[in-house]
Amino acid sequence: MKFNPDCLHFLGNIPCKPHKEKGYHCEDCLAYTPIEKRILIIKLGAMGDVIRTTPLITRYKKLFPKAKFTWITLFPDILPKNEIHEIYNLGIEATLYVTQVEWDIAINLDKEKEAAALLKMVTAKEKFGFILKDGATQPVNDLAQHKFETGLFDDISKANTKNYCTEIFELCGLSYAGEPYLLDNHSDKNILWNLDHRKPIIGLNTGCGDRWTTRLWSIEHWIGLAKKIASAGYTPLLLGGSQEHDRNLAIQKESGALYLGHFPLKTFINLIDQCDLVVTQVTMGMHLTLGLGKKIVLMNNIFNPNEFDLFGKGAIIQPPKPCKCFYSGTCIDGIGCMETLSPEAVFEEVVRVLATD
Numbered sequence: 214m215k216f217n218p219d220c221l222h223f224l225g226n227i228p229c230k231p232h233k234e235k236g237y238h239c240e241d242c243l244a245y246t247p248i249e250k251r252i253l254i255i256k257l258g259a260m261g262d263v264i265r266t267t268p269l270i271t272r273y274k275k276l277f278p279k280a281k282f283t284w285i286t287l288f289p290d291i292l293p294k295n296e297i298h299e300i301y302n303l304g305i306e307a308t309l310y311v312t313q314v315e316w317d318i319a320i321n322l323d324k325e326k327e328a329a330a331l332l333k334m335v336t337a338k339e340k341f342g343f344i345l346k347d348g349a350t351q352p353v354n355d356l357a358q359h360k361f362e363t364g365l366f367d368d369i370s371k372a373n374t375k376n377y378c379t380e381i382f383e384l385c386g387l388s389y390a391g392e393p394y395l396l397d398n399h400s401d402k403n404i405l406w407n408l409d410h411r412k413p414i415i416g417l418n419t420g421c422g423d424r425w426t427t428r429l430w431s432i433e434h435w436i437g438l439a440k441k442i443a444s445a446g447y448t449p450l451l452l453g454g455s456q457e458h459d460r461n462l463a464i465q466k467e468s469g470a471l472y473l474g475h476f477p478l479k480t481f482i483n484l485i486d487q488c489d490l491v492v493t494q495v496t497m498g499m500h501l502t503l504g505l506g507k508k509i510v511l512m513n514n515i516f517n518p519n520e521f522d523l524f525g526k527g528a529i530i531q532p533p534k535p536c537k538c539f540y541s542g543t544c545i546d547g548i549g550c551m552e553t554l555s556p557e558a559v560f561e562e563v564v565r566v567l568a569t570d
Contacts, residue, residue: 215239221246221281221298249279253311253335255321255328255342257303258287261500266322268378268392269385270296273318285311285331290478293395303327311335322381324350324364341385357384376522393524396504398486399479406473408487413447413567416488416507418498419464420457427536427544428494428514430551432463437556438492439468442563450488452498454481490567492559495521508569510562514550530554530562 216239222229223239231237231244239245252273256266263286273280274296283299284292285307292300301307312334319337321328321344329345332353343361344353352361360380363370375383382389408414419435421428439449449470451461458475465472476484485491485501490508493499495516502509509527514536518529534553544550 217242217245217247219247221248221279246279248281250277250281250317251314252277252280252282253314253316253319253337254282254284255319255323255331256284256286257323257325257328259497260288260291261497262322262377263288263291264394264396264500264504265377266381267292267296267395267504268389269320269381269387270395271392272382272387272390283311283314291396293397295397296395303331308334320385321353322384324361326350356386360384371517373517374519377520378522391522391524393506394500394504396482396501397479398505399483400486402479402483404480404483406484406487408450409448410487413489414450414487415442415447415563416450416452416485416491416493416498416502417442417464417470418452418491418493418496418502419460420453420498421494421496427549428496428512428551429549430494430512430554432460434552434554434556434559435460435464436468438559438563439464439470441556441560443469445560445564447563450484452481452485452488452491452493490527490563492563508566510559510566512551512554512559514554527566528562530559 217223218225222231222244231242237244254269256263270282282297284297285301285303286292287303289300289302294300308331316335316337318339319332319335321332321342324343326345329343329350332340332342333345340353342353342357343350352358363373379389417435417439442449451464451470451472453461454475461472464470482501485507486505488507490510491498491502492510493502494512499509499511503524507526509523511521511523511527511529513529514532521529532550532554534550536550
């Protein structure tokens with residue numbers, strides 16, 4: 214019996230989709246689609262960075278409509294399975310597979326040694342990004358030099374005027390044209406929130422993670438913002454995970470903001486999709502908000518604001534006190550600069566961004 218291992222639908226270990234849906238066999242399959250390019254992407258983490266790497270898929274699909282995409286990551290659940298043919302968690306199983314395939318294009322966007330080593334191990338006609346050389350991560354070629362240097366030297370990073378997507382597109386020899394993030398809103402899960410959509414729902418993503426706590430806005434400021442949002446006739450909806458649970462309970466108690474609890478990732482994504490606008494610090498919530506095409510007010514202090522592309526959906530607001538803690542998790546100047554960013558200033562941006570088309 215004939216089979217077509219070069220077909221975009223061929224799986225090898227189980228029946229393909231055209232066979233399951235139409236009963237096709239390879240001999241006379243009307244869905245037979247020869248693979249145009251085999252493209253491997255290595256982007257392990259963090260979760261937000263995995264999301265904002267997905268515009269590459271859109272561009273490569275435009276260049277090679279019959280390409281097959283394989284992605285190695287630490288966050289497989291965040292990637293859209295309807296857009297990417299193979300998604301693997303980093304591990305021995307994935308390594309065994311990708312090192313035995315001849316790729317047309319292989320891209321590594323992480324500087325961690327395990328990611329750089331994996332790119333070195335794979336066979337590909339073209340390699341982009343970062344690779345292991347002499348026991349250290351280095352650029353594969355000159356295209357990756359800019360992105361490599363911005364991660365090594367603070368002064369170069371501060372002077373950078375390119376957003377993340379522009380950098381990773383250039384790293385691959387491409388020009389970024391504003392391709393959006395790819396993110397499933399999980400509306401097919403039939404989640405019932407019982408929210409009143411007759412007035413704007415403003416998501417307040419109150420946490421910032423453990424790595425760079427200098428981003429954290431105080432509970433008192435969140436309470437003040439939530440009260441102003443409610444007084445304006447909007448619904449303040451507190452967002453966060455288990456780490457923010459106690460914080461959100463405290464904000465809810467003092468402000469009357471709506472808090473529905475914390476949820477698994479896919480449910481959390483769908484909750485963000487209920488919002489008209491999200492106020493967040495630079496965190497995973499920012500990337501989820503942008504991936505869902507929602508309006509955003511982004512509070513930023515320790516990162517270069519040029520790094521972020523809001524796709525015309527919002528505004529970046531920064532503390533009036535200059536931040537001296539660039540990419541740092543601890544404050545070196547007494548009172549953190551985020552305390553000088555007032556609820557009144559953030560609320561004004563919420564109202565302004567809400568009014569934009």
